[in-house]
Amino acid sequence: xxxxxxxxxxxxxxxxxxxxxxxxxxxxxxxxxxxxxxxxxxxxxxxxxxxxxxxxxxxxxxxxxxxxxxxxxxxxxxxxxxxxxxxxxxxxxxxxxxxxxxxxxxxxxxxxxxxxxxxxxxxxxxxxxxxxxxxxxxxxxxxxxxxxxxxxxxxxxxxxxxxxxxxxxxxxxxxxxxxxxxxxxxxxxxxxxxxxxxxxxxxxxxxxxxxxxxxxxxxxxxxxxxxxxxxxxxxxxxxxxxxxxxxxxxxxxxxxxxxxxxxxxxxxxxxxxxxxxxxxxxxxxxxxxxxxxxxxxxxxxxxxxxxxxxxxxxxxxxxxxxxxxxxxxxxxxxxxxxxxxxxxx
Ligand code: NAP
Numbered sequence: 001x002x003x004x005x006x007x008x009x010x011x012x013x014x015x016x017x018x019x020x021x022x023x024x025x026x027x028x029x030x031x032x033x034x035x036x037x038x039x040x041x042x043x044x045x046x047x048x049x050x051x052x053x054x055x056x057x058x059x060x061x062x063x064x065x066x067x068x069x070x071x072x073x074x075x076x077x078x079x080x081x082x083x084x085x086x087x088x089x090x091x092x093x094x095x096x097x098x099x100x101x102x103x104x105x106x107x108x109x110x111x112x113x114x115x116x117x118x119x120x121x122x123x124x125x126x127x128x129x130x131x132x133x134x135x136x137x138x139x140x141x142x143x144x145x146x147x148x149x150x151x152x153x154x155x156x157x158x159x160x161x162x163x164x165x166x167x168x169x170x171x172x173x174x175x176x177x178x179x180x181x182x183x184x185x186x187x188x189x190x191x192x193x194x195x196x197x198x199x200x201x202x203x204x205x206x207x208x209x210x211x212x213x214x215x216x217x218x219x220x221x222x223x224x225x226x227x228x229x230x231x232x233x234x235x236x237x238x239x240x241x242x243x244x245x246x247x248x249x250x251x252x253x254x255x256x257x258x259x260x261x262x263x264x265x266x267x268x269x270x271x272x273x274x275x276x277x278x279x280x281x282x283x284x285x286x287x288x289x290x291x292x293x294x295x296x297x298x299x300x301x302x303x304x305x306x307x308x309x310x311x312x313x314x315x316x317x318x319x320x321x322x323x324x325x326x327x328x329x330x331x332x333x334x335x336x337x338x339x340x341x342x343x344x345x
Pocket of ligand 1: 011013014034064066084188201
């Protein structure tokens, strides 16, 4: 008999931690996977410091996306799975397979195990990176759009998320037909950190607050708060209408890096004194990219490109109401200060 537990993969991650908090707050029992069992104490402490002591309502299984061990145990007795874990790194990997293999094969591993265990529904955390890269559009991107994984110059991360999500839909269209799949496609996730681990999106705010980004490339991002993305996962998990659907998660219109920097300055006052709002011309980014790996990450086909997306579908179908982008960005900065990761002023 099913206990109705929810499995959240990768409990040590930024979004997964907030999903676990939201599930516990809603009264669910939660199981989560960790690559390393040594991280359990840190996870429990982070949840407790956010106001929820999980006690026996949280159990941990050790599992890695690149190996079969642990996944059957992880899904056993679960009615729902939130598959959140996927590699995300601020630096470009030496080889794209470092991201693609765990993302794609790990997703299939989780889906196969879930299907074999009779799980009802899997909510997969994909990304806007699987929707809006490699193909410029003059209108806002929508759930019907897909990143072309063979587009020239496409970075390893959007490729990994596109291939993983494609594989997931193919699985439920084929051997896993009895399994319901819902996919969430968040833009850049910001908001409060639960502990000292930092996802790549948070490192952007940290670098800005530390004054390490003296000038900003002309790149545009969507912003969404991690608490709202977690809330959308829970809605996607339970709403009957969500089955078989993708949902873009963005707080509002996309922002330039300059607008993100300005929002931090406006909301954080003296703590954001080092945040630069100077813009780097595209030609200079491309020139510096010949010598610098960091600049190469900005000198992508996305440089200088205006883009946007809408979460009208999640709002209309699931009643989702995210908080404004500036609030999400300010919450990241405030938590970096509170945790002593960046100085308060
Ligand atoms: P994060 O904090 O870096 O979390 C990533 C999680 O994936 C960690 O728990 C990590 O475990 C786990 N992981 C990585 N490789 C693994 C492997 N081989 N086996 C098992 N676990 C592995 O990033 P996040 O922001 O929370 O991202 C969560 C999800 O949201 C990802 O699917 C990401 O693609 C998606 N997403 C993120 C953003 C964003 O802006 N952050 C935007 C859109 C979508 P360890 O702690 O052991 O490394």
